[in-house]
Amino acid sequence: MSRLTSVSTVVTGAGAGIGAAIARRYASEGAHVTVADIDLNAALAVRDEIVAAGGSAIAVEMDVTDREAVRTGLVEARDRFGSLDVMVNNAGISMSTGVFDTTAEHWMRHQRVNGLGVLIGMQEAAKIMIDLGVRGKIINVTSISGKRNNADWVAYAASKASTSSLIHGGARALAPHGITVTGIAPGIVETPLWAGIHENELDRAERFAQYAAQIPLGYVSSADDNAGAAVFLATADSDYITGQIVTVDGGITA
Numbered sequence: 408m409s410r411l412t413s414v415s416t417v418v419t420g421a422g423a424g425i426g427a428a429i430a431r432r433y434a435s436e437g438a439h440v441t442v443a444d445i446d447l448n449a450a451l452a453v454r455d456e457i458v459a460a461g462g463s464a465i466a467v468e469m470d471v472t473d474r475e476a477v478r479t480g481l482v483e484a485r486d487r488f489g490s491l492d493v494m495v496n497n498a499g500i501s502m503s504t505g506v507f508d509t510t511a512e513h514w515m516r517h518q519r520v521n522g523l524g525v526l527i528g529m530q531e532a533a534k535i536m537i538d539l540g541v542r543g544k545i546i547n548v549t550s551i552s553g554k555r556n557n558a559d560w561v562a563y564a565a566s567k568a569s570t571s572s573l574i575h576g577g578a579r580a581l582a583p584h585g586i587t588v589t590g591i592a593p594g595i596v597e598t599p600l601w602a603g604i605h606e607n608e609l610d611r612a613e614r615f616a617q618y619a620a621q622i623p624l625g626y627v628s629s630a631d632d633n634a635g636a637a638v639f640l641a642t643a644d645s646d647y648i649t650g651q652i653v654t655v656d657g658g659i660t661a
């Protein structure tokens with residue numbers, strides 16, 4: 408079944424992990440996908456994979472903290488596919504820092520990408536959607552950490568609280584234009600994001616086994632486990648939902 412036939416979608420941070428999984432899934436549902444990432448080569452690789460599988464995609468280099476780059480990428484998506492219907496603000500960074508070792512630099516870097524980057528993506532996408540008269544959908548990827556901070560992830564979690572807050576504020580601000588703003592809050596997802604956090608593969612495997620033991624469903628999710636929620640929030644099935652966050656965490660926050 409193709410639930411997103413000819414829908415023009417943009418996914419940020421789509422060169423890897425959850426963003427790449429959402430981009431692939433959207434394409435398999437018939438969407439046109441603009442694969443946006445600060446790492447152009449990564450975006451090109453995902454685009455090539457989608458096109459090789461018979462899907463429709465372009466790749467754009469986009470640093471979500473750079474308003475001009477975001478605007479340029481969104482205009483390219485609009486011009487290439489004739490619309491901008493769905494914007495997924497997924498790009499994010501994560502560093503493990505505790506209360507006492509969180510520096511101003513950690514704080515600002517997280518807020519810049521996970522907070523400001525989402526704000527810019529939402530603003531620039533909404534301007535184009537309003538201009539086109541499109542009742543679009545903006546989907547921000549937050550985290551369960553946005554709801555509950557953690558002793559080891561202080562700056563990250565605070566920045567994800569910003570992401571979540573923007574879902575609520577954006578939903579209210581854009582509702583008069585018929586644009587919905589929703590979110591996905593993943594739990595623990597095995598993606599390249601963790602590569603910089605754990606010292607080596609063994610450390611990573613051990614940590615993931617510990618995490619799995621604490622997850623009611625008993626396993627750490629894959630990036631693809633999060634893509635179904637992104638499809639639902641992009642289709643007409645979710646038209647009356649705005650300002651809400653779908654938690655995809657295997658029961659961690661149950």
Ligand SMILES: NC(=O)c1ccc[n+]([C@@H]2O[C@H](COP(=O)([O-])OP(=O)(O)OC[C@H]3O[C@@H](n4cnc5c(N)ncnc54)[C@H](O)[C@@H]3O)[C@@H](O)[C@H]2O)c1
Nearest residue numbers: 420422423424425445470471498499550595596598599600
């Ligand atoms: N992996 C997890 O366990 C987990 C859990 C909860 C939430 N999340 C959130 O999901 C989102 C995706 O995470 P992931 O695990 O797939 O990460 P990842 O590190 O695997 O991939 C992130 C992608 O974003 C890109 N990126 C980074 N900074 C960017 C910028 N400024 N502009 C554009 N692109 C940029 C990277 O190049 C990379 O391709 C993030 O917002 C993250 O906070 C992840």
